[in-house]
Amino acid sequence: MPGRSVILIAEYEEDYFLLIRKAFAEADLKNPVHVVSCGLEAMAYLKGEGKYSNRDEYPLPDLFMLDLRLPGFSGFEIIGWVRSQPGLSGLRIIVLTSSDLMRDVNDAYRLGAHSFLMKPYDFLDLVQLSKSVRDFWLKASMCPESFRPAKGEIGQPPLSTGV
DSSP, rough: GGOOOOOOEEOOHHHHHHHHHHHHHTTTTTOEEEEESHHHHHHHHHHTOOHHHOTTTOOOEEEEEEOOOOOOSSSHHHHHHHSSSSTTTTTEEEEEHHHHHHHHHHHHHHHOOSEEEEEEOSSHHHHHHHHHHOOOIIIOOOOOOOOOOOOOOOOOOOOOOOO
């Protein structure tokens, strides 16, 4: 169900995340949203480890919105790690970043991102982007199945993605 699809956002700028929340509300995007602020937290959430071990409280996302510039592991490293995990390899990943470098666009897609979007800093533009996410990624697009493998089956992050 589109209204129940869980969104995970990896965003280190708290102010920008608050802006996203307001834009989602304005766009009538009422899906459950979870936020992590660094690469290690993103991996812990997706693995279901530590404070994210309760799957009822922290379900696997149907859509992962990811900034490339995260503390710890970069967004590139996170994309590479997600794509190496059997239960997560189909997770839909949207890069939402301030970078406009063609190298970043190419690398994100090469590693397995489904979309690369520039962060709008104008609120009305962010509302429009939120409506697009709602209408395409949460309503029109089907989500592949994902699962958390049993403990010990999830790999560690790659040492280097070559990016």
